Amino acid sequence: MSSDDAKEPDWLDRLYxxxxxxxxxxxRALWVVAATIQYGSDVFxxxxxxxxxxxxxxxxxxxxxxxxFVLTPTxxxxxxxxxxxxxxxxxxxxxxxxxxxxTFLVLAWGWLAYEGANVKAHDRLLLFVTxxxxxxxxxxxxxxxxxRSPFGRWVMMTVFCAAYGATGWWKLYxxxxxxxxxxxxxxxxxxxxxxxxxxxxxxxxxxxxxPVLTIATVVWECSFPLLVWFKRATAPLLVIGVIFHASLLLxxxxxxxxxxxxxxxxxxxxxxDMMRLHTGLVGLWERVRGTS
Amino acid sequence: xxxxxxxxxxxxxxxxxxxxxLALCVAWIDASSHxxxxxxFRQYLMGWKMFTEKSTRGxxxxxxxxxxxxxxxxxxxxxxxxxxxxxxxxxxxxFRDKKxxxxxxxxxxxxxxxxxxxxxxxxVRCHVKQGSTERVKPSEEVIAHHRCAxxxxxVGGRTIPLHPKLEAPER
Numbered sequence: 001m002s003s004d005d006a007k008e009p010d011w012l013d014r015l016y017x018x019x020x021x022x023x024x025x026x027x028r029a030l031w032v033v034a035a036t037i038q039y040g041s042d043v044f045x046x047x048x049x050x051x052x053x054x055x056x057x058x059x060x061x062x063x064x065x066x067x068x069f070v071l072t073p074t075x076x077x078x079x080x081x082x083x084x085x086x087x088x089x090x091x092x093x094x095x096x097x098x099x100x101x102x103t104f105l106v107l108a109w110g111w112l113a114y115e116g117a118n119v120k121a122h123d124r125l126l127l128f129v130t131x132x133x134x135x136x137x138x139x140x141x142x143x144x145x146x147x148r149s150p151f152g153r154w155v156m157m158t159v160f161c162a163a164y165g166a167t168g169w170w171k172l173y174x175x176x177x178x179x180x181x182x183x184x185x186x187x188x189x190x191x192x193x194x195x196x197x198x199x200x201x202x203x204x205x206x207x208x209x210x211p212v213l214t215i216a217t218v219v220w221e222c223s224f225p226l227l228v229w230f231k232r233a234t235a236p237l238l239v240i241g242v243i244f245h246a247s248l249l250l251x252x253x254x255x256x257x258x259x260x261x262x263x264x265x266x267x268x269x270x271x272x273d274m275m276r277l278h279t280g281l282v283g284l285w286e287r288v289r290g291t292s
Numbered sequence: 293x294x295x296x297x298x299x300x301x302x303x304x305x306x307x308x309x310x311x312x313x314l315a316l317c318v319a320w321i322d323a324s325s326h327x328x329x330x331x332x333f334r335q336y337l338m339g340w341k342m343f344t345e346k347s348t349r350g351x352x353x354x355x356x357x358x359x360x361x362x363x364x365x366x367x368x369x370x371x372x373x374x375x376x377x378x379x380x381x382x383x384x385x386x387f388r389d390k391k392x393x394x395x396x397x398x399x400x401x402x403x404x405x406x407x408x409x410x411x412x413x414x415x416v417r418c419h420v421k422q423g424s425t426e427r428v429k430p431s432e433e434v435i436a437h438h439r440c441a442x443x444x445x446x447v448g449g450r451t452i453p454l455h456p457k458l459e460a461p462e463r
Contacts, residue, residue, distance in 0.1 A: 045376040055399035056447040118378040147298040166324035166340040184346040186422040192350030193381030205423035
């Protein structure tokens with residue numbers, strides 16, 4: 001990466017103007033939390049899943065590793081340990097960060113593809129967020145004093161435009177109750193598997209509130225891919241996103257979707273706004289330290 | 293802020309990066325446009341479908357074990373033997389077909405504390421009711437009825453082991 005004074009179209013230079021890079025530091029820290037939540041507890045499932053001698057339940061239209069070999073509990077524990085070590089290496093940061101992320105991608109995808117029985121949206125989102133982070137300057141330190149290429153951010157924005165946009169537009173096109181009585185959300189909140197949390201069950205009774213929530217969800221998801229590219233719209237969009245994911249976390253069993261999505265938010269926020277937020281947080285931290 | 297280190301992508305790499313993003317966009321649009329279809333690899337990897345359609349029913353499973361031939365079937369907690377959960381339900385909850393539940397039944401025989409003669413797994417379907425976790429109008433069918441001495445082929449053509457106490461006399 002280097003600045004280049006040679007002639008080229010102005011629009012490409014403007015497009016590739018360096019942006020504040022501090023968001024990548026926050027994203028890396030949040031990613032470590034999200035990945036630990038996602039994979040940390042899998043060790044307890046090894047006797048039942050990855051190290052089980054009796055039952056593999058393959059599913060999904062791709063090669064399932066369990067069709068070719070069976071892991072012993074020791075091998076599965078070793079595999080899981082390598083995933084966790086890759087997370088630790090990312091947490092430490094520095095020059096090996098990208099290698100750690102590449103290792104994580106290979107091992108974690110293999111871990112999911114062993115059976116492929118129930119690869120969830122948050123499983124896939126974590127892998128795409130990891131890919132986005134790999135393409136940013138996450139192997140560098142002192143990013144609060146650095147401006148870097150916007151390319152990694154574009155990849156991350158593309159990932160989230162697809163995730164939010166596709167699900168929102170399909171809701172708009174396919175399921176009228178997202179825009180009418182809100183019963184689609186009411187039913188999901190009490191569903192046998194992903195529903196049933198006390199707050200969700202209570203919410204499913206609030207028939208006046210459900211249409212408001214469902215319409216707001218569809219409007220937010222559908223507009224995200226259009227608005228996230230505008231600097232002034234990004235912060236409000238992400239604030240709504242935080243409320244949206246936090247609400248889901250409290251009302252439905254959707255795994256660690258919220259922390260995984262939040263790991264990308266410091267990148268999605270416009271770098272100038274992220275720099276302002278960082279400066280504010282540092283100032284706040286110094287005031288707290290000064291008074292203690 | 294005088295010592296700002298400012299760099300961007302070198303010129304030669306920019307077309308490659310832009311082509312990568314363009315390819316990503318095309319792949320997303322392709323996968324997204326089929327997100328509600330039966331998944332192929334592209335939708336499975338890149339198609340996003342999250343609570344898109346209204347769900348009026350839920351599915352659960354329960355199991356019974358027959359310790360001796362001709363004896364009564366007694367209910368057991370299936371999830372206690374296959375405890376791993378994903379975001380939405382137990383690992384076996386995803387499936388609806390008898391072939392896979394034949395394997396679950398064989399594995400259940402293997403995991404029981406003592407050898408059994410047979411096991412049955414029921415698929416229970418019920419309507420959901422807003423404002424309550426109560427399951428309405430449940431209907432159930434036997435999705436697997438398995439005699440524990442019978443060997444079942446599992447994934448990759450491997451045989452699911454019998455209960456250790458059933459295996460022992462054969463050695």
